[in-house]
Amino acid sequence: MGRPIILVIKEIYYPILAAVGIPANLVTIVILSRGHCGLSKCISVYMVAMAAADLLVMIINVLLYRIFSYRFPFSFLSHTPMCRLITYMSTVTFDLSVWFTVSFTFDRFVALCYQKFKTRHWTVRSAAAVLTTFSILSCFKNIPFLFAYKSQQIINMVQWGCQSSAAFFQSPLGVAYVWFHSACVVWLPFTLIVLFNSFTVRRILVANRARRALRSQRSENHSETELDNRRKSIILLFTISGTFILLWLTAAMSFVTTRLTNTNYYRGGRTSPGYIAMETGALLKFLSSIQNPCIYAATQKKFRADLKNVVKSPWTLILRLVRKYR
Numbered sequence: 001m002g003r004p005i006i007l008v009i010k011e012i013y014y015p016i017l018a019a020v021g022i023p024a025n026l027v028t029i030v031i032l033s034r035g036h037c038g039l040s041k042c043i044s045v046y047m048v049a050m051a052a053a054d055l056l057v058m059i060i061n062v063l064l065y066r067i068f069s070y071r072f073p074f075s076f077l078s079h080t081p082m083c084r085l086i087t088y089m090s091t092v093t094f095d096l097s098v099w100f101t102v103s104f105t106f107d108r109f110v111a112l113c114y115q116k117f118k119t120r121h122w123t124v125r126s127a128a129a130v131l132t133t134f135s136i137l138s139c140f141k142n143i144p145f146l147f148a149y150k151s152q153q154i155i156n157m158v159q160w161g162c163q164s165s166a167a168f169f170q171s172p173l174g175v176a177y178v179w180f181h182s183a184c185v186v187w188l189p190f191t192l193i194v195l196f197n198s199f200t201v202r203r204i205l206v207a208n209r210a211r212r213a214l215r216s217q218r219s220e221n222h223s224e225t226e227l228d229n230r231r232k233s234i235i236l237l238f239t240i241s242g243t244f245i246l247l248w249l250t251a252a253m254s255f256v257t258t259r260l261t262n263t264n265y266y267r268g269g270r271t272s273p274g275y276i277a278m279e280t281g282a283l284l285k286f287l288s289s290i291q292n293p294c295i296y297a298a299t300q301k302k303f304r305a306d307l308k309n310v311v312k313s314p315w316t317l318i319l320r321l322v323r324k325y326r
Contacts, residue, residue, distance in 0.1 A: 004271050006279050013283060014066045018058055021290040025055035028293045031310055037302045043111070045127045046104040047292070053096040054289035061090045062286055073161075080151040080159035087162060088145045095138035095185060097289060101244050102189045103130055108237040109196040113203040141184065144168075144177055186252040193241045204234065232299070239295050247288040251281030 028051040031037065032044050039047070065086050069077045076082060107127065148168045152161030168174040254277040296303045 006271075006276050010066075010279065010283070014062055014286075017286060017290070018062045018067060021058040021062065022055065024290050024293040025051045025058060027307065027310055028296065029055065031303060031306045034306065036306045037300060040111075041124045042127050043104075043107065045124055045131070046100065046107050047296075049131045050097070050100045050104060050292055053093060053100050054292065056089075056093040057097050057286070057289040060086060060093050062289075065090055066286075078160055080149075080162060083162035084146055084149055087149055088142055091142040091145050091181070092138050095142065096135060098185055098189050098248075099134045099138065100131065101240065102192050103127075103134065105193050105196045105237065105241050108233060109200050112200050112233060112237075142181075148174070182252075186248060190245055190248075190252070193245060197238065197241055200234075200237070235299050236295070239299060240292060243291050243295065244288055247284045247291065250277070251285045254278045254281045 032048045149162040150165045151159035
């Protein structure tokens with residue numbers, strides 16, 4: 001009997017994801033940091049933060065945990081203290097990726113709906129303060145994961161591997177913490193993103209009606225430029241937040257289903273529907289960490305132009321060196 005198809009998919013999928021996701025997020029950070037994309041400094045801060053969080057997800061969650069730890073089970077990464085640290089950092093990086101997306105959604109909501117407040121109070125410094133606060137809170141919130149796993153085996157007095165501690169996950173506090181963690185990573189962010197986007201759509205519809213009434217009193221060029229900038233911002237906002245929700249939805253529903261029915265998704269082996277659903281949700285969830293570079297390239301003309309320059313620059317430098325020393 002052959003190996004379960006989900007394992008084969010994982011072994012192929014995660015290396016490809018890391019090979020694409022790590023360079024894509026690195027290039028995105030470089031491009032956005034250059035400030036040539038025509039974006040405000042405030043929105044650039046959020047977009048760089050999202051790219052940095054997604055890069056950490058690619059490195060820690062995918063490269064270290066899903067690839068290296070899986071393929072090299074007796075490397076130093078599999079020592080129990082290191083395994084616990086990787087598990088902890090995995091939850092922290094996912095938290096950052098999620099809540100930086102929520103922060104970006106809120107920033108766009110304020111910028112599109114309350115421009116006067118945005119101009120006066122919502123600065124680069126305040127954006128950095130918000131992102132720093134979320135980072136600190138995430139580090140503290142996930143501390144229980146450092147104590148939620150125990151070693152799988154002890155060889156020559158050395159602890160190897162990690163497995164969930166029944167004493168933690170079956171205790172009332174452990175169960176409550178798991179539900180709290182799920183709410184903070186999935187359900188509360190989902191709710192806030194949908195809420196902010198709903199308010200944004202409502203405010204935009206009202207503003208458009210007022211703008212049509214006043215259009216005859218303004219110059220056509222100014223009106224068209226303002227509408228074009230607003231349209232681009234709306235497309236970017238809805239594409240990022242909508243794609244995020246779609247890619248996380250399978251993992252969220254699988255988690256709730258297994259918890260509410262009190263089933264173990266490993267029951268029935270690697271071919272059980274519960275296991276396949278959970279792993280499929282994880283595959284899509286990790287894919288969300290490379291969505292933003294693709295969205296920027298598809299929706300932002302200046303980002304595409306700067307991307308071409310960044311890709312060409314190493315080859316241009318090599319050609320200059322060759323011509324110089326020829």
